[in-house]
Amino acid sequence: MTDFIKVAKVDELEEGALLAVEVDGEPICLARVNGDVCAFTDNCTHISGPLNEGELDGDILTCPWHGAQFNVRTGKVVRGPARQDILTYPVKVEDDVILVSLPD
């Protein structure tokens, strides 16, 4: 069974905001889109730009370094220069707590 790890409280993440957290040493970025919480790697697949410092517009995140865009719900690349999708992680919200599951 996959473990879900507590990473933040819901009220730390405003609508349309990004938040950097670390889970088991992994840099993870959280985003809140239309009330949903998404979790994905905080490293851009181009050359590891910090995605938590990017711009979120709806579910599209723009990397702060060279402008690659990703869909934060699916992890899909929407615009280069990145070519590889970002990893996304399962999220649960229980009471006011955000939990993320990392693959084994």
Ligand code: FES
């Ligand atoms: S590091 Fe993200 S676009 Fe270059």
